[in-house]
Amino acid sequence: xxxxxxxxxxxSSPSWVRRAQAGxxxxxxxxxxxxxxxxxxxxxxxxxxxxxxxxxxxxxxARAGTVASVRVLARAVAGASVSHGxxxxxxxxxxxxxxxxxxxxxxxxxxxxxxxxxxxxxGAAEILxxxxxxxx
Numbered sequence: 157x158x159x160x161x162x163x164x165x166x167x168s169s170p171s172w173v174r175r176a177q178a179g180x181x182x183x184x185x186x187x188x189x190x191x192x193x194x195x196x197x198x199x200x201x202x203x204x205x206x207x208x209x210x211x212x213x214x215x216x217x218a219r220a221g222t223v224a225s226v227r228v229l230a231r232a233v234a235g236a237s238v239s240h241g242x243x244x245x246x247x248x249x250x251x252x253x254x255x256x257x258x259x260x261x262x263x264x265x266x267x268x269x270x271x272x273x274x275x276x277x278x279g280a281a282e283i284l285x286x287x288x289x290x291x292x
Contacts, residue, residue, distance in 0.1 A: 160185055160193065167196040172206035179213030187222040194228050201232035207243040214247025218258050226264045227271070230279030245286050252287065262287055 163181035166174045179200040185193035197217065203209035214232075217225040233244050251258050265287065268280035 176212040180216045183216035183220040186225040210243040211247040214244040215250040218251035234275045234279035
């Protein structure tokens with residue numbers, strides 16, 4: 157759990173750079189099932205100060221490539237404004253277009269469209285539709 161407490165503190169920093177770094181640091185903790193990390197990541201995805209935080213956090217969650225990380229992302233996508241949703245999808249695109257890509261993102265979304273939680277199903281379906289339409 158190295159860096160968790162510091163990243164949680166940075167998630168509420170006045171600096172957008174520090175908040176974006178917190179998103180990158182916290183993304184793997186979503187996999188570890190740390191509720192505080194999931195809550196902070198949800199807030200970072202809907203950052204009201206700077207959409208760069210939204211985009212970079214979405215990319216980090218997509219790159220983490222776990223059911224838990226994509227579930228956090230799907231919840232946020234489902235509840236986001238059009239603008240924030242677009243920035244989250246841009247972050248997903250950044251992850252897909254990266255050198256290593258995210259080979260299992262589509263499979264994770266296909267799994268999550270069957271999730272018991274309606275908001276997760278809705279967000280996963282939106283990510284899946286977008287990724288398939290862009291060749292992801």
